[in-house]
Amino acid sequence: MTSQCWSCGTPDPQPFYRLRGIPISSCVLLDSRAEAVEFGTGDLELCFCEACGFIQNDLFDPDLLDYSQDYEESQGFSPTFETFAQGLVDRLVERYGIRGKKVFEVGCGKGDFLSLICKSGGNEGLGIDPGYREGRLDPDIDATVIQEFFTEPKPELTGDLICCRHTLEHIQPVGQFVDLIRRSAAQRAGSVAFFEVPDTSRILKEGAFWDVYYEHCSYFTLGSLGRLFRAAGFDLLSLRTGYDDQYLLLEAKVRDSESSHPVAAENDLDETRTGVRSFVRATEKAIAEWERRLDEAKASARKVVIWGASSKGVAFLTSLRNGDVVEYAVDINPHKQGRFLPGAGQEIVGPDFLEGYGPDLVIPMNPIYIEEIRADLARRGLTPEILAV
Ligand SMILES: [Zn+2]
Secondary structure, three states, X not given: OOOEOOOOOOEOOEEEEEEEEEEOOOXXXXXXXXXXXXXXXXXXXXXXXXXXXXXXXXXOOHHHOOOOOOEOOOOOOOHHHHXXXXXXXXXXXXXXXXXXXXXXXXXXOOOHHHHHHHHHHOOEEEEEOOOOOOOOOOOOOOEEEEOOOOOOOOOOOXXXXXXXXXXXXXXXXXXXXXXXXXXXXXXOOOOEEEEEEEEHHHHHHHOOHHHOOOOOOEEEOHHHHHHHHHHOOEEEEEEEEEOOOOEEEEEEEEOOOOOOOOOHHHOOHHHHHHHHHHHHHHHHHHHHHHHHHHHHHHHOOOOEEEEOOOHHHHHHHHHOOOHHHEEEEEOOOOOOOOOEOOOOOOEEEOHHHHHHHOOOEEEEOOHHHHHHHHHHHHHOOOOOEEOOO
């Protein structure tokens, strides 16, 4: 089967990593363990484009996913994440004068970020997302959300700031999508686009198997993200990593000249190629290490939980042969508690549950939350071993 790069169109991106039968969605929450373990699966084959550095799951089938389902992606309950989000908002408001302006957010989820930027800058907000739920927006702000996918340019679907966070990695035709964003931005003079996606260079380097999952069909590094936007007719205003180098942050505006100049941060193609070559071995090593730890925990009857009932948690648990040693997934988001993780089947509990349960080993699904988790546990008089992925 021949394919082409969804970003630059170059034929035959090179396959380098395969997974069979992984849960097709890792943010959909189920009402029972039986439903959770029976959840639908799909296959993954990551392919690398030598021309632009973009990585795609060539076996991705968008028809398997339904983003209007009970999808809970909100991260807005962690103080660490809220501090990060507020920092982003302050920067965008200050740097681009986003005060009393119109903010358009594509893939706004439950509207947490849209609420924040409307409140901070006194802005008017418009969001679009098929997974939005009525009543989740801050009632004190001037914002509305359309429950649809963003598929065609319309005069009202634009803004002085166009935000798109943790959405592009879910999209297959990324070239067409960024072109749609450019047409949307071009309707309003001076419009700035802000994009945030996971950084794949870290995933490749660390063999982070918990960061590869079905919903993420598109994987970017600074270089491939910058090249995609420049090819679509944008000038880059800023291209950097953030959130402990876990995310890529891009700010761009529609280019008004013919020529386009790469920025220094794009120069990572050799590094990406090296990461792609070593990724399979790095994931095998990381998986073997976690399986050994869970075997040891089981042998000594230690109680193990993961912290973070997210996509990372699902990918982590379903990649290990002994993921069932982990009894519960802890999450501070009350909308997740009492539900079950797709594929893996663990019940999601709140931190309160741990007071009676008394875990011996807590595995945070993101090292950035270690101190927040340690403090939460200490307040409850709990001092389990904490070992992050
Ligand atoms: Zn390409």
